[in-house]
Amino acid sequence: MLPKVGTTRLCCEPFHSDFSNHLKLSVLGNHLLNCTEQHAAARGFGMANFNGESLTWVLSRLVVEMESMPQRDEWFEIDTWVEKVYRLFTDRNYAVRNQQGQVVGYGRSTWALIGMEDRKPIDLVSMHDGLLQQYTCPEQPCPIDKPARVKVTAAEPERSITAIYSDIDINGHVNSIRYIEHVLDLFSLDYLREHPLHRFEIAYVSESYFGDVLDFYVDHTDATHCQVEVRQHKDQSVVCRCKLDFK
Amino acid sequence: MLPKVGTTRLCCEPFHSDFSNHLKLSVLGNHLLNCTEQHAAARGFGMANFNGESLTWVLSRLVVEMESMPQRDEWFEIDTWVEKVYRLFTDRNYAVRNQQGQVVGYGRSTWALIGMEDRKPIDLVSMHDGLLQQYTCPEQPCPIDKPARVKVTAAEPERSITAIYSDIDINGHVNSIRYIEHVLDLFSLDYLREHPLHRFEIAYVSESYFGDVLDFYVDHTDATHCQVEVRQHKDQSVVCRCKLDFK
Numbered sequence: 001m002l003p004k005v006g007t008t009r010l011c012c013e014p015f016h017s018d019f020s021n022h023l024k025l026s027v028l029g030n031h032l033l034n035c036t037e038q039h040a041a042a043r044g045f046g047m048a049n050f051n052g053e054s055l056t057w058v059l060s061r062l063v064v065e066m067e068s069m070p071q072r073d074e075w076f077e078i079d080t081w082v083e084k085v086y087r088l089f090t091d092r093n094y095a096v097r098n099q100q101g102q103v104v105g106y107g108r109s110t111w112a113l114i115g116m117e118d119r120k121p122i123d124l125v126s127m128h129d130g131l132l133q134q135y136t137c138p139e140q141p142c143p144i145d146k147p148a149r150v151k152v153t154a155a156e157p158e159r160s161i162t163a164i165y166s167d168i169d170i171n172g173h174v175n176s177i178r179y180i181e182h183v184l185d186l187f188s189l190d191y192l193r194e195h196p197l198h199r200f201e202i203a204y205v206s207e208s209y210f211g212d213v214l215d216f217y218v219d220h221t222d223a224t225h226c227q228v229e230v231r232q233h234k235d236q237s238v239v240c241r242c243k244l245d246f247k
Numbered sequence: 248m249l250p251k252v253g254t255t256r257l258c259c260e261p262f263h264s265d266f267s268n269h270l271k272l273s274v275l276g277n278h279l280l281n282c283t284e285q286h287a288a289a290r291g292f293g294m295a296n297f298n299g300e301s302l303t304w305v306l307s308r309l310v311v312e313m314e315s316m317p318q319r320d321e322w323f324e325i326d327t328w329v330e331k332v333y334r335l336f337t338d339r340n341y342a343v344r345n346q347q348g349q350v351v352g353y354g355r356s357t358w359a360l361i362g363m364e365d366r367k368p369i370d371l372v373s374m375h376d377g378l379l380q381q382y383t384c385p386e387q388p389c390p391i392d393k394p395a396r397v398k399v400t401a402a403e404p405e406r407s408i409t410a411i412y413s414d415i416d417i418n419g420h421v422n423s424i425r426y427i428e429h430v431l432d433l434f435s436l437d438y439l440r441e442h443p444l445h446r447f448e449i450a451y452v453s454e455s456y457f458g459d460v461l462d463f464y465v466d467h468t469d470a471t472h473c474q475v476e477v478r479q480h481k482d483q484s485v486v487c488r489c490k491l492d493f494k
Binding site: 013014015016017018019020021024026030033034037047048072073164165166168169170172175177181184185187188189192210 | 260261262263264265266267268271273277280281284294295319320411412413415416417419422424428431432434435436439457
C-alpha cells in the first residue's frame with residue numbers, strides 16, 4: 001500500500017507567473033487537480049481507474065489559502081491526501097511547501113464520484129470494498145477554515161462573458177479552473193498589486209456549456225473581501241459561488 | 248559543453264487538454280517557451296543569465312505544425328535547438344515526439360534579445376564572445392515551412408476583447424501565448440471538431456497592455472485556412488498577425 005499522503009514536486013515556470021512574478025492561482029489550481037488525479041490513480045481510485053465503469057470524479061468545492069505564492073523559477077511541493085469519506089462526498093486536502101521546505105499554503109476540496117450517463121453519485125463508503133477509506137488520513141494537519149456559505153445580493157452583473165473554446169473541457173463543460181480565472185479577471189492590476197489574494201473559495205453548483213452567457217454578480221463586502229456569484233444569463237440559475245479574501 | 252539539442256519530457260495532464268481530449272495548443276506553446284528558457288539558461292544565455300545585464304529575450308515569431316497532438320495522459324518529449332544566429336535575431340526550432348518516440352510535429356521561433364530599459368536589440372553574433380553561435384545546429388531537421396507573410400483585408404473585426412488580469416505577464420504586456428488562446432476562441436467547437444488545427448503561425452508586431460481593447464480581424468481564405476490580424480482598437484495599430492491551417 002502506498003503512503004496515504006502523495007507528494008508532487010513542481011516548478012513555477014516562467015510562463016506560469018502573473019504580472020507580479022508569482023504563480024497564477026489558476027495554474028496552481030490546475031496543479032492541485034492534476035496532483036489529485038495522480039494520487040488517486042496510483043492508489044486505484046483515479047478517473048483513469050474508473051473508465052471501464054463509466055464513472056467520473058466531480059469537483060464540488062475548492063478552497064486555496066496561501067501565505068505566499070511561489071515565485072517564478074522557484075520549486076515547490078504539493079502534498080495531497082484524503083481527509084474524510086462520506087457516503088456521497090469525500091474531502092481531500094493539500095499543503096504547498098516552498099523551495100525551503102516551509103508550508104506556504106493549504107487547500108481543501110470536496111469531490112463526488114458520479115456515473116457518466118446517469119450523473120448519479122456513487123456510495124463512496126462501500127465503493128470497491130472501502131478502498132477509499134483505507135487511505136483516509138484525518139490526522140494530517142490542514143489548519144485553514146472550511147468553506148463558508150456565500151450569499152450574493154448585487155442586483156446587476158459586473159461582467160458577462162460567453163463560454164468559448166478555451167473554457168471547455170473534455171466533458172463539454174466549462175473547466176472548473178476557468179471560473180477562477182474569470183473571477184480574478186474582475187479585478188484591476190492596480191487593485192491586485194495593492195491587495196494580493198490570500199484566500200479563494202469556490203463552490204460549483206451546476207455546469208455551463210459552450211456558448212452559454214455567464215453573468216458575474218459581485219458583492220464587495222469591504223476593501224479586501226468580496227463574494228461572487230456566477231449565473232446563467234438565460235435563466236439566472238446559479239453556476240458557482242466564490243469568496244475572495246485579499247491582503 | 249552541453250549537447251546542442253535539449254530535450255524535455257512532459258505529460259499531457261488531464262487539465263491541460265481541450266474538449267477533444269488533446270493537449271491545448273496554448274499549453275503546448277507555454278511548454279515550448281519554457282523549454283526554450285530551460286535550454287538557454289542551462290547553456291548560459293537564458294533570461295535568468297541576463298538579469299544582471301538587464302536584457303530580456305523577446306519572441307518575434309512562432310510557428311507550430313502538428314500531425315497529431317498528444318492526448319490526455321500521454322507522455323511526450325520536446326527537443327529544442329538554435330538553428331541560426333543573425334545579428335539581431337536568432338531562429339530556434341522544436342520537434343515534438345509522442346510516447347512511441349515518433350515525431351508528431353515541429354515548431355519554429357524567432358527571438359531578439361533587447362535591453363529592458365532602452366528596448367534596443369543586442370548584437371547576437373558578437374554577444375558573450377559568440378556564445379550563442381557555439382550552439383547553432385543547422386543540420387538538425389525541421390521540415391516545416393518558414394512563416395508566411397500575412398495580409399488581412401477584413402473591414403470589420405469579428406471580435407473585440409479587453410486585456411485583463413489573466414492576459415498580463417511580468418512585463419505588464421499581454422502574454423504571447425494568450426493571443427493564441429484568443430485567436431482559437433474565434434472558432435466554434437463544431438468547427439474545431441470537424442477541422443482540427445494543423446498549423447498555427449503568429450508574428451508579434453507590438454505590445455499591448457492591461458485595459459487595451461483589441462480588435463480581431465479575420466480573413467477566411469477558404470474552408471480550412473484563415474488569417475487573423477489583432478489591432479489596437481484605439482488607433483488600429485497592429486499587435487500581431489496569425490495564419491491558421493486546419494485539417
